Amino acid sequence: MKKDLSALFRLSLCAIVAFICLAGGRGFSVEISRRPDDLLGPLMGNIPKTVRVTLTAQEITATIDSKANVSFRYFTFNGRVPGPFIRVMEGDTLEVTLVNPKTNTETHTVDFHAIKGFRGGATRMMAPPGQSRRSSFQITRPGLYVYHCVGNGSVHDVLHHINNGMYGLILVEPRDLDNEFQKLLRSPNLKEFYVMQGEFHINDEVPGNMDHEKGLREDPDYVVFNGRVNALSDYPLRSTIGDNVIIYFGNAGPNKISSFHIVGEIFDKVWREGVLASPPFRYVQTTAVPAGGAAVLHLKSEKSSTEAGSYLLIDHSVFRIAKGAMGHLWVSGY
Numbered sequence: 263m264k265k266d267l268s269a270l271f272r273l274s275l276c277a278i279v280a281f282i283c284l285a286g287g288r289g290f291s292v293e294i295s296r297r298p299d300d301l302l303g304p305l306m307g308n309i310p311k312t313v314r315v316t317l318t319a320q321e322i323t324a325t326i327d328s329k330a331n332v333s334f335r336y337f338t339f340n341g342r343v344p345g346p347f348i349r350v351m352e353g354d355t356l357e358v359t360l361v362n363p364k365t366n367t368e369t370h371t372v373d374f375h376a377i378k379g380f381r382g383g384a385t386r387m388m389a390p391p392g393q394s395r396r397s398s399f400q401i402t403r404p405g406l407y408v409y410h411c412v413g414n415g416s417v418h419d420v421l422h423h424i425n426n427g428m429y430g431l432i433l434v435e436p437r438d439l440d441n442e443f444q445k446l447l448r449s450p451n452l453k454e455f456y457v458m459q460g461e462f463h464i465n466d467e468v469p470g471n472m473d474h475e476k477g478l479r480e481d482p483d484y485v486v487f488n489g490r491v492n493a494l495s496d497y498p499l500r501s502t503i504g505d506n507v508i509i510y511f512g513n514a515g516p517n518k519i520s521s522f523h524i525v526g527e528i529f530d531k532v533w534r535e536g537v538l539a540s541p542p543f544r545y546v547q548t549t550a551v552p553a554g555g556a557a558v559l560h561l562k563s564e565k566s567s568t569e570a571g572s573y574l575l576i577d578h579s580v581f582r583i584a585k586g587a588m589g590h591l592w593v594s595g596y
């Protein structure tokens with residue numbers, strides 16, 4: 263009996279060690295990517311309200327490159343990269359709850375570029391493992407904004423937590439119903455998508471961890487859309503000819519400016535820098551989106567000028583395609 267228990271103990275130990283090795287290094291498969299259609303539709307009503315959002319910091323090991331069998335220890339909001347798409351209207355109050363479970367190892371917080379003051383909310387929302395924070399903020403400026411973690415607020419943590427996937431977008435719809443973007447939201451056959459570009463610098467000696475030196479050299483291993491290689495090929499953007507397609511595109515960086523382009527398409531309207539209070543640019547081939555910035559892109563597909571089929575989403579700094587910066591838009595006929 264004693265011998266049996268000892269064998270059982272050894273077997274359990276082996277299983278635990280194998281799990282830790284796989285989870286910390288290569289071959290542990292968890293879906294990290296948020297699907298591009300995972301977002302709530304346009305807001306209804308025009309009365310200022312309180313929008314409540316809960317963000318849970320989750321430190322997760324997941325596959326970043328299934329072909330090369332590479333895993334990475336991500337930091338996420340709500341378990342996916344990017345974090346949830348948050349949608350409010352100009353003049354609303356945003357009530358944010360940040361939960362940092364005690365199983366985490368890092369202090370987390372959130373800096374909303376849509377908030378004026380309080381370092382974007384980061385000073386109020388900073389929570390060590392096992393604690394949570396709640397605070398409310400007035401949202402006064404329309405636009406498409408990035409939000410991201412800055413860890414404990416140190417320079418190292420700012421780089422580390424953005425590098426590791428802790429970011430998302432918040433859309434502040436203009437309250438003016440005559441605003442051109444607001445009118446687009448009320449047009450027929452609307453298809454909205456959520457895409458974020460991010461770079462990952464991975465330590466060769468400690469698999470799964472960030473490589474600070476590669477970050478300083480601005481030499482990422484991966485440049486990807488929605489958290490991992492092939493995320494937007496496995497889960498492409500899907501539309502039909504006749505649709506009004508909107509892509510909410512954000513660039514987390516941490517370093518590079520994205521030259522976002524769709525092969526064989528021209529953006530009919532681009533609200534550059536995510537500035538919705540100004541008129542859009544028309545007929546744009548490639549749009550530059552800075553690290554920590556965003557853009558709202560509109561594609562009107564028409565039978566006369568749009569071919570059904572597959573379109574490639576790329577960063578037109580084309581060597582980044584070899585690092586993963588590619589996805590697909592599938593356009594079907596009637």
Ligand SMILES: [Cu+2]
Nearest residue numbers: 370411413423
């Ligand atoms: Cu964090």
